[in-house]
Amino acid sequence: MKNIIFLFFIASLLLVSVSCNEIDNIFGNKKEDPNQLGGSGNTPIAQVGNTFDLSPVIGNKAIELNEKIKILKNENGLITMDVECDIPNIPELKTYIDRIPSTMKSNGRIKTQLKFKITNEGLQDFFNKDEKPHTLVKYNAKVGDEYKLTKSDGKTITRKVIARSDVDDFPYGFFDIKTITIEQDSRIAGIKKFVYRANHKFGLVHVEAHMDDGSIVKSYVFTTNY
Incomplete structure (x- = not known):
C-alpha cells in the first residue's frame, strides 16, 4: 500500500x-494554430509561370477585365503573384475602385503584386493591414472550423468553414469537383460578407462578395496548371 x-x-x-x-x-x-500552414509548396498551381483567369459577374452582367495573373516567385510555397487588369467603368463598383491606392493604377489598368502561401495542405493570403498570414482554407477542414486573425487595431477577421462536399457537385469548367466553402465577415462598408470555395487540386476556385443591397459580385478562378 x-x-x-x-x-x-x-x-x-x-x-x-x-x-x-x-x-x-x-x-x-x-489545439492547432489556425494560421500555421504546413505542407509542400511544390504543387502544380504554385509553380512559377502558372497563370490564372477570372470570370467576374455582377448579377447576370459579365465584367471584362482583360486580366493577366501570373506567379513570379515560389519560395517554399510563399508565392509572389503579379496581377494586372483593366479598371472597369461600372457604376456599382466605383466606390470600391476609388479606394484602390493610386500607386496601383496606371494608364487605366490596375497593376500590383500579391503574396500568398500555397501548399498541398491549404492556402493563405496576406491581405490584412499587418500583412500577417491568414488561412483561407486547410484541405483537411471540417464544417465549423474557424480561421481567425486579430489585427494590430484590435479587430478580428473571422473565416469559417460552412460546408464541405463529399461528392463532385460544383461545376468548374469541364469538371464537377468537391469544394470546401468558407465564409468571411467584412469590414468594408457596403459589403456584408465574402464567400470562398476551394478545392485540394485547383486551389481557390470561386469568390463571392455579398453586398448590403442584396447584389452579389462573383467570379470563378481558373488555374492553367493543376
Whole structure:
C-alpha cells in the first residue's frame, strides 16, 4: 500500500510540473494554430509561370477585365503573384475602385503584386493591414472550423468553414469537383460578407462578395496548371 501511495504521489508531482501545453501534447489535445500552414509548396498551381483567369459577374452582367495573373516567385510555397487588369467603368463598383491606392493604377489598368502561401495542405493570403498570414482554407477542414486573425487595431477577421462536399457537385469548367466553402465577415462598408470555395487540386476556385443591397459580385478562378 505504501508503494502505491508513493507512486501516486510521484505521478502527481510530475503532472504538476508539466505545462498545460505538454499535457495536451501527451493526450493529443493540443489545439492547432489556425494560421500555421504546413505542407509542400511544390504543387502544380504554385509553380512559377502558372497563370490564372477570372470570370467576374455582377448579377447576370459579365465584367471584362482583360486580366493577366501570373506567379513570379515560389519560395517554399510563399508565392509572389503579379496581377494586372483593366479598371472597369461600372457604376456599382466605383466606390470600391476609388479606394484602390493610386500607386496601383496606371494608364487605366490596375497593376500590383500579391503574396500568398500555397501548399498541398491549404492556402493563405496576406491581405490584412499587418500583412500577417491568414488561412483561407486547410484541405483537411471540417464544417465549423474557424480561421481567425486579430489585427494590430484590435479587430478580428473571422473565416469559417460552412460546408464541405463529399461528392463532385460544383461545376468548374469541364469538371464537377468537391469544394470546401468558407465564409468571411467584412469590414468594408457596403459589403456584408465574402464567400470562398476551394478545392485540394485547383486551389481557390470561386469568390463571392455579398453586398448590403442584396447584389452579389462573383467570379470563378481558373488555374492553367493543376
